[in-house]
Amino acid sequence: MSERIVISPTSRQEGHAELVMEVDDEGIVTKGRYFSITPVRGLEKMVSGKAPETAPVLCQRICGVCPVPHTLASVEALDDSLDIDVPRAGQLLRELTLCASNVNSHAIHHFLVATDFVPEELFATAVDSVSEIRKVTQYVVDMVAGEGIHPSDVRIGGMAQNISELARKKLYSRLKALVPKVNAHVDLIISLVEDGIVIDGERQPIPKGLGAIDQPVFASDRIYGNRDFFDFDRFTEIMPESWYDDPEIGKRACSTIPLYDGVNVEAGPRARAAKFGGYTGKGVVAQHVTRAHEMKSYLSRAIEILDELNTSAPTLADFDIRGTGKIGVGAIEAPRGLDIHLAQVKDGKTQFYSALVPTTWNIPTMGPATEGFHHEYGAHVIRAYDPCLSCATHVMVVDDEDKSVVKDEMVKI
Amino acid sequence: MVLGTYKNAVSARATDKAIQKVSQDGGIVTALLSYALEEKIIEGAVVAGPSETPWKPEPLVALTSDEIISAAGTKYTFSPNVWALKEAVRSYGLEKVGTVAIPCQLQGIRKTQSYPFATRFVADKIKLIVGIFCMENFPYASLQTLINEKLNSSLSLTEKMDIGKGKFWSYTQDEELALPLKDTHGYEQAGCNICKDYTAELSDVSTGSVGSADGWSTVLTRTDAGESIFTKAVDAGIIETKDIADVKPGLPLLEKLSNSKKTKADAEIKSRIELGLPVPF
Numbered sequence: 165m166s167e168r169i170v171i172s173p174t175s176r177q178e179g180h181a182e183l184v185m186e187v188d189d190e191g192i193v194t195k196g197r198y199f200s201i202t203p204v205r206g207l208e209k210m211v212s213g214k215a216p217e218t219a220p221v222l223c224q225r226i227c228g229v230c231p232v233p234h235t236l237a238s239v240e241a242l243d244d245s246l247d248i249d250v251p252r253a254g255q256l257l258r259e260l261t262l263c264a265s266n267v268n269s270h271a272i273h274h275f276l277v278a279t280d281f282v283p284e285e286l287f288a289t290a291v292d293s294v295s296e297i298r299k300v301t302q303y304v305v306d307m308v309a310g311e312g313i314h315p316s317d318v319r320i321g322g323m324a325q326n327i328s329e330l331a332r333k334k335l336y337s338r339l340k341a342l343v344p345k346v347n348a349h350v351d352l353i354i355s356l357v358e359d360g361i362v363i364d365g366e367r368q369p370i371p372k373g374l375g376a377i378d379q380p381v382f383a384s385d386r387i388y389g390n391r392d393f394f395d396f397d398r399f400t401e402i403m404p405e406s407w408y409d410d411p412e413i414g415k416r417a418c419s420t421i422p423l424y425d426g427v428n429v430e431a432g433p434r435a436r437a438a439k440f441g442g443y444t445g446k447g448v449v450a451q452h453v454t455r456a457h458e459m460k461s462y463l464s465r466a467i468e469i470l471d472e473l474n475t476s477a478p479t480l481a482d483f484d485i486r487g488t489g490k491i492g493v494g495a496i497e498a499p500r501g502l503d504i505h506l507a508q509v510k511d512g513k514t515q516f517y518s519a520l521v522p523t524t525w526n527i528p529t530m531g532p533a534t535e536g537f538h539h540e541y542g543a544h545v546i547r548a549y550d551p552c553l554s555c556a557t558h559v560m561v562v563d564d565e566d567k568s569v570v571k572d573e574m575v576k577i
Numbered sequence: 578m579v580l581g582t583y584k585n586a587v588s589a590r591a592t593d594k595a596i597q598k599v600s601q602d603g604g605i606v607t608a609l610l611s612y613a614l615e616e617k618i619i620e621g622a623v624v625a626g627p628s629e630t631p632w633k634p635e636p637l638v639a640l641t642s643d644e645i646i647s648a649a650g651t652k653y654t655f656s657p658n659v660w661a662l663k664e665a666v667r668s669y670g671l672e673k674v675g676t677v678a679i680p681c682q683l684q685g686i687r688k689t690q691s692y693p694f695a696t697r698f699v700a701d702k703i704k705l706i707v708g709i710f711c712m713e714n715f716p717y718a719s720l721q722t723l724i725n726e727k728l729n730s731s732l733s734l735t736e737k738m739d740i741g742k743g744k745f746w747s748y749t750q751d752e753e754l755a756l757p758l759k760d761t762h763g764y765e766q767a768g769c770n771i772c773k774d775y776t777a778e779l780s781d782v783s784t785g786s787v788g789s790a791d792g793w794s795t796v797l798t799r800t801d802a803g804e805s806i807f808t809k810a811v812d813a814g815i816i817e818t819k820d821i822a823d824v825k826p827g828l829p830l831l832e833k834l835s836n837s838k839k840t841k842a843d844a845e846i847k848s849r850i851e852l853g854l855p856v857p858f
């Protein structure tokens with residue numbers, strides 16, 4: 165007899181979502197459905213009809229976890245629409261900001277999953293390690309982008325200003341000093357993940373293949389993001405009602421389902437590692453391991469940038485704000501996957517804006533990833549994909565009576 | 578207390594002739610900030626630097642003594658130094674910042690230290706604030722009127738401005754022009770008329786010309802940080818001092834002016850409240 169297990173909301177993630185699992189007599193998941201129940205934000209509508217500079221400022225507030233990737237995706241989309249060539253130093257500073265922010269974000273995720281993996285005697289060590297890494301990387305974002313949470317200096321055309329030579333040297337030496345700490349942190353996390361998860365107070369090895377799926381990987385770049393990767397013609401988007409085979413869930417789900425080549429995809433650290441590093445592992449362990457490894461790649465890229473950066477070079481391009489009407493693409497590899505913003509500027513105003521955000525890509529993929537294993541692992545599978553839902557919500561409930569989604573106001577192109 | 582809380586009052590001046598040459602009065606601001614920089618008490622300082630427009634200052638994040646010296650001298654119009662403090666700790670990367678501020682700017686800075694809204698990780702990095710006495714300040718357009726129209730001179734020819742002995746002074750290469758202070762009234766910014774702080778009471782150390790002889794400054798050390806750096810600078814021979822009790826007109830004049838600023842401001846505040854106008858305190 166099949167039973168339904170519902171976890172609502174799923175915990176230790178950003179935003180609200182529900183995991184609904186059909187299980188057989190043994191408790192094995194036969195059907196997993198994961199969907200967002202976070203209320204809609206509507207930022208894309210708010211920026212439409214306004215000056216282009218409004219978009220990055222508002223869109224960075226889509227989410228408190230990923231303000232940096234959203235700001236970057238926004239300015240990249242507007243740069244593209246306005247045909248701007250960002251000066252080299254500005255581009256490097258943007259990439260440096262992302263590297264630091266992504267290390268910070270991965271460290272936050274380690275804090276969120278700490279109770280799953282970290283034994284009591286190591287808890288303080290792990291939390292200290294997370295805090296130390298966060299402190300230094302947030303400091304980088306503060307200095308380079310003007311503000312750690314909602315960066316003020318990431319602008320259309322580049323960056324508002326270069327950093328001073330003093331700041332460059334400070335950041336360089338601090339990030340160098342962070343290398344052994346990050347290495348030790350990554351080793352710690354990987355060894356703990358390999359030891360297994362704690363369920364009901366007992367440590368168990370993670371079952372082989374848990375959370376593995378065979379969907380195509382969706383990644384544009386190893387580190388920063390590459391707009392050329394995204395091909396409009398291969399992208400479609402469907403309403404949740406036609407995706408989830410349960411009408412009730414279809415009605416309640418708050419995010420549209422983006423498809424690439426007609427299928428759902430996997431985005432994030434493992435997708436990047438598979439595409440650009442030839443990584444073959446899949447599932448929960450692979451998600452954790454690749455996420456941890458990425459911290460090292462981001463850190464070494466950040467140090468490389470600080471080594472190369474010319475602090476007296478210009479960082480901001482001049483541009484004609486009137487725009488051409490071209491739909492610009494901004495593609496940023498956010499911690500949880502590819503974050504794409506689309507923007508169209510004409511007559512000095514944003515005419516159209518859309519955000520296709522990391523977790524949206526993973527939402528249809530995470531539910532099925534719980535299938536084939538005991539439902540007790542369900543939440544662990546979801547956490548391994550590190551969903552972050554507030555930016556993912558794009559569907560407007562128009563009919564208040566029966567709460568049905570009758571109109572997609574946000575992302576249809 | 579009419580001069581605010583302070584530890585010691587002295588008359589003082591910088592011993593460095595290069596500073597004496599460019600400073601407004603005793604060169605205390607320039608000498609203290611440069612000394613703090615050399616002693617690594619601060620890594621840089623936000624000062625009112627020169628801009629492309631004559632006598633219109635622009636906040637400068639100074640990282641060397643030369644840059645601090647380039648900002649010496651009083652500019653009688655606004656230099657939004659507080660605004661640049663954030664930039665100093667962000668893109669400039671300073672973790673120990675010094676600055677010079679007039680009393681109203683000090684209120685802002687101290688407020689950010691109590692409530693760091695939008696100044697996250699900024700307020701705690703401010704290590705030294707040298708306050709300067711201030712009776713009033715002028716919008717740039719007022720300054721143009723005073724110099725160009727009232728004194729029939731030009732801002733680009735002006736080499737120094739000063740307020741003292743009841744007059745507003747403008748010095749060019751070969752002229753010394755003066756305007757009675759009563760003729761400048763009405764040209765100051767409106768807020769100055771309800772400002773009750775003359776001697777930068779919230780600073781670490783404050784200084785101004787009033788009370789001391791020409792080329793000298795009156796100095797009030799107020800906080801431990803201010804007292805400590807001032808004493809070190811004196812011990813190091815950077816600054817020389819005279820007992821304020823031996824100096825004419827000395828503290829009585831400073832107290833008199835400070836008192837009169839508070840009394841006038843109180844009267845103006847009262848009348849604005851009666852008129853239903855907003856008063857920020």
Ligand SMILES: Cc1cc2nc3c(=O)[nH]c(=O)nc-3n(C[C@H](O)[C@H](O)[C@H](O)COP(=O)(O)OP(=O)(O)OC[C@H]3O[C@@H](n4cnc5c(N)ncnc54)[C@H](O)[C@@H]3O)c2cc1C
Pocket residue numbers: 599600601602603604605606607608624625626634648649650651652653654655656658677678679709710711712713714715740784785786787794
């Ligand atoms: C608007 C104004 C009104 C003043 N009124 C009085 C007064 O009534 N009585 C009195 O005794 N003293 C007054 N002063 C202070 C006086 O003019 C000198 O600035 C002070 O004595 C310091 O001189 P110093 O030789 O030590 O400084 P210096 O070594 O010459 O350095 C002066 C410092 O002040 C900074 N500065 C210059 N202009 C401004 C500005 N507009 N805003 C912020 N910082 C600035 C410069 O960056 C520089 O670092 C006033 C100053 C200002 C700016």
Ligand code: SF4
Pocket residue numbers: 679680681682711712713714768769770772773774
């Ligand atoms: S009088 Fe007060 S308000 Fe006016 S400039 Fe001076 S300190 Fe500021």
